Amino acid sequence: MGAVAVQQSNWSYVLNEPTRILVADDDPILCEFASVHLSSPTAVIETASDGAAALSLLAGGQFDVALVDIAMPELDGFALLEKIRAEPKLRHLPVIMLTGLEDIASIDRAFSLGANSFVTKPVNWRLLNYHVRYVLRSSRVERQLRKARHHAETKEAAYNRTLLAFEVECRGVLKSILQHTESARAGGLPPEILACMQRIEELAVAALGRWDDASVGTGGDTNVAAPLTSAPAIKEPDRCSCG
Numbered sequence: 001m002g003a004v005a006v007q008q009s010n011w012s013y014v015l016n017e018p019t020r021i022l023v024a025d026d027d028p029i030l031c032e033f034a035s036v037h038l039s040s041p042t043a044v045i046e047t048a049s050d051g052a053a054a055l056s057l058l059a060g061g062q063f064d065v066a067l068v069d070i071a072m073p074e075l076d077g078f079a080l081l082e083k084i085r086a087e088p089k090l091r092h093l094p095v096i097m098l099t100g101l102e103d104i105a106s107i108d109r110a111f112s113l114g115a116n117s118f119v120t121k122p123v124n125w126r127l128l129n130y131h132v133r134y135v136l137r138s139s140r141v142e143r144q145l146r147k148a149r150h151h152a153e154t155k156e157a158a159y160n161r162t163l164l165a166f167e168v169e170c171r172g173v174l175k176s177i178l179q180h181t182e183s184a185r186a187g188g189l190p191p192e193i194l195a196c197m198q199r200i201e202e203l204a205v206a207a208l209g210r211w212d213d214a215s216v217g218t219g220g221d222t223n224v225a226a227p228l229t230s231a232p233a234i235k236e237p238d239r240c241s242c243g
Contacts, residue, residue: 013040014129024054025069037125051075070099085114094139
């Protein structure tokens with residue numbers, strides 16, 4: 001079976017968007033190769049010779065992705081990855097393990113600690129460029145989803161606060177009505193007026209009971225307004241003739 005001929009296209013940079021990459025590896029030759037093969041007019045490469053130096057650079061700068069060797073002095077790649085995922089500022093940073101280890105245990109441990117990808121040496125640098133671009137794009141989508149989720153949660157919290165304020169105000173009005181009607185009963189009012197007041201009290205008590213029943217569904221959370229639509233409708237008593 002003959003080899004498939006591939007037409008040579010014009011050279012182009014794979015990493016053609018503003019990107020800042022940290023390469024952590026104790027091999028100075030690999031770091032130099034990374035600086036040559038991954039850099040572009042828009043991609044900046046910085047290197048660290050061990051995990052401790054890499055963590056210091058990450059803490060002090062804004063990187064888009066980190067390529068991390070596993071076998072390094074001071075702080076190995078696994079320990080560095082654990083510290084990255086434990087740091088709130090860095091926990092979502094894309095991390096690609098770039099290593100000569102390819103055993104199952106190393107691969108499984110890397111992903112269990114939060115690695116985004118795993119690339120073995122020797123490195124195909126052109127392929128690695130595409131790999132980095134893919135990881136960056138996936139990370140961008142995840143970041144947008146986190147932002148959208150945060151926005152939705154913020155709107156929901158504001159909505160609940162508004163409903164809760166409305167509920168508190170309505171409860172206050174209904175309790176005030178009950179207090180006033182109770183005081184008015186002692187004033188020797190005509191029977192038809194008292195009948196109307198009784199009906200008003202029944203409506204107020206029913207409305208308060210409706211909120212209390214609905215509050216059970218929120219687990220007593222005072223930050224969540226009781227959903228009125230989930231409670232049964234109030235049956236209005238027969239109209240009185242006092243008006």
